[in-house]
Amino acid sequence: MRLEKCWFCSSTVYPGHGIQFVRNDAKIFRFCRSKCHKNFKMKRNPRKVKWTKAYRRLHGKDMTQVNMFGFSILFCNLFYLNMFMRISGDLFFSFPFSYRQDSTFEFERKRNRPERYDRNLAENTLKAIKKIDKIRVAREERHHKLRFVIFLYYILTCILRFSVPTVI
Numbered sequence: 001m002r003l004e005k006c007w008f009c010s011s012t013v014y015p016g017h018g019i020q021f022v023r024n025d026a027k028i029f030r031f032c033r034s035k036c037h038k039n040f041k042m043k044r045n046p047r048k049v050k051w052t053k054a055y056r057r058l059h060g061k062d063m064t065q066v067n068m069f070g071f072s073i074l075f076c077n078l079f080y081l082n083m084f085m086r087i088s089g090d091l092f093f094s095f096p097f098s099y100r101q102d103s104t105f106e107f108e109r110k111r112n113r114p115e116r117y118d119r120n121l122a123e124n125t126l127k128a129i130k131k132i133d134k135i136r137v138a139r140e141e142r143h144h145k146l147r148f149v150i151f152l153y154y155i156l157t158c159i160l161r162f163s164v165p166t167v168i
Contacts, residue, residue: 008036008046010053 004013007029019037021029031037039049046054055061 004030006030006032006036008032008040008049008052010046 001015003015004018005011006013006018008031011032013030013032018033019031021031021037021040023029029040031040039046046052047058049055
């Protein structure tokens with residue numbers, strides 16, 4: 001199942017949902033709902049529309065995670081993160097800490113990364129497919145032979161049953 005991203009708001013578009021718009025230059029735009037499609041047709045910029053992911057990313061509204069003292073603190077807004085840093089002052093910078101975006105963005109980046117081609121894996125897969133095909137063909141032949149034998153047995157029993165004269 002292939003999950004696409006909405007071109008306008010970057011939300012997930014599941015199979016069988018949403019609208020696809022194909023431009024004259026064969027560029028495909030996928031939209032999750034009519035709201036996104038209409039905004040696109042009105043030539044609105046997703047970075048200026050407040051409810052889109054592009055706006056949230058641009059204006060620092062996404063989840064931000066700070067690791068300090070071995071604890072992980074989540075901030076919804078960079079404003080609150082900056083306020084926390086100002087209040088804590090020197091205490092915040094005197095201890096080791098790390099500042100990073102929410103880990104869901106890492107998964108999104110991994111999903112869009114192309115897979116490396118492994119020649120050995122491909123060769124092993126092809127060999128396995130050949131073996132499986134041989135086994136499948138052998139099983140089919142065995143099944144057909146068995147069906148044929150059962151059919152012959154049935155015919156012979158019918159012939160013998162009706163051809164033997166009954167003694168009265």
